[in-house]
Amino acid sequence: MRYVVETPMVAHLWAHQSQDSARSGSNFYFEGKDIYSYGSHFRCASVETNQQGQKAYLVTTRTYSNTTAKHMGMVRQAIPFGEQIFNTPRSVSLYNGKLYGYDYQEAAYYIIDQVEKINEYIKAQIKSRSRNYTDQVEDCLLNVGRWIEFWGLDKRQKSAEGQWLMPVLTKLSSTAKKDMEIFWNVTGERLRYSSCIPRNNKSEYQELFLDILTRGLFQPIAISGFEDRVSQLFIDRSGDPLLWEHFEQRKAKQQETNRRTEEARERRLAERQEKWRRDEEERQRIARLTFEEKKELWHSGELSNTWFNVPSGLGFNALLRVRNGYIETSMGVRVEATEAARLWRLIELFHKNETNFRHDLVKDANSHQWSINSYQNDIMIAGCHRISYDEMRNAALQLGIAA
Incomplete structure (x- = not known):
């Protein structure tokens, strides 16, 4: 072994x-x-x-x-x-066929745990739009019946300490102060790293417990009429005689909302797939064009920056175009016309004699500043941009700031 x-x-x-x-x-x-x-x-x-x-x-x-x-x-x-x-979080055991007083109390607390659950299910049913909690309540009621039957809690019995233990439902029904303190101040779960076991007053559930007991709903098996009596419990506790009709109305409305939501989701998915298909076709079409063709389309505004980039090895990596009074680079930076006019005067000076170069800053339309790092061989380097003189002159002509 x-x-x-x-x-x-x-x-x-x-x-x-x-x-x-x-x-x-x-x-x-x-x-x-x-x-x-x-x-x-x-x-x-x-x-x-x-x-x-x-x-x-x-x-x-x-x-x-x-x-x-x-x-x-x-x-x-x-x-x-x-x-x-x-x-259950409860620990209950027999010792030589008998319960200790502590186990008897824990067995009673299990019943209260189930009654508390029933209360939560009934409250949830009042507003529920999709879920019928009848099965959950029936399970709780049957669990209590089986629990009582298994531990013999419906009978008077002697504890392991030699004291008489009354039928548990009798004790839970009692309104005597001592019984209320013992049976309705329920032990909770001990917190991690703590030796203290908290107690919670659950006496608010005694009225529901007595109602269920009066209806004879604590039973180990579902005998004839059990489901109807549970259904009536929901109606009476909710105070709504048309509880189930109202639930079906909310359920139908929620199902319709879910259907429309699902249709909208499927429609958005179809639209995304269609957009992806069109984008892929466009991507493949553009991939077949020469750089000069792409360049012409970009300058005309028919091609976005997303679909365009300057191949390496040309000495420059960005183009310029004029749109809505701004100069826009193929790398996504925009410069206002007044700033472009100021820069153009510098570029003309550098173009005439590169020794005239001096460092300056470019302020884009978002108020970000870019350093002009160098001007050599009619290529201006500003930040990550390398722009040819011809591109800058063409843009200046379109803005009407070049002679």
Whole structure:
């Protein structure tokens, strides 16, 4: 028999209780009926057996870390199909066939947990546009019935300490101050790195609990008429006699909204695909043109900067054109006419004699400044632009600032 095994096998051996313990390293192990992640502070689940020898798996709904979440996934997968499972943060066990007082209280808190869930589902149903929460409420009610049956909470029984424990529904129905303090101040989940276990007053749910109890809805199996009575519970608790008609109206409206949204999404997708197809055709068409043809189209404004670039090896890397009173470069920079006129006077000076060159700044239409780094062989270098004199003169002529 092996006690150090692969991680998934730890869960398998625990679920089938094939041996008394096993571990995978130090972060996932089981001892007897309990399986842990990273230590006894986090019990993933336990295999419990009641006085009648029936088995149930208590799987925690607590969360801790990503690794623990993976361990929890293995635990759930390892439980044999068809076994009774209670998903709960509560830890309840029998000791020599009896409950300790603490376990009895935790068993009662499980019922309150389920009633709180029912309250949340009913509130959600009032505004729901798509989801019918009837199944969730039915599951909660049936879980309570099965829980009571499994632990024998519907009977008077002696605790492991030798004290009498009353039927749990009787205690939860009591309005006596002591019972309210014990059973409706519910223990919460202990915070990480804290030894304090918080308590939360859940007495606001007692009225709903009593309503459900009066209707006889806590039962282990769905007997005849159960679904109709649950449906009526929704109606009465919501205060809306036409709750389900209103839900169907909201649902139909939401479905129509979803349909229109999906149609719009598909339409936008089709438009993007069509645009991509046209762009690809245009890209291929432009790729077949010579540089001179592209240059002519760009100067005329028929070709955008996106589709145009100057090939390397020409000495210059940018062209100029005039559009809407601005000079625009093929690299996407625009210069206002007044700034262009000032620069043109400098360029004429440099063109006549390159020794006249001096550093200056170009202010573009967005108020960014570009340094004029050099002027040689009738090529001006400003920032990343290299522009020929002929390009600058043609642009100046179009603006009417060249002689």
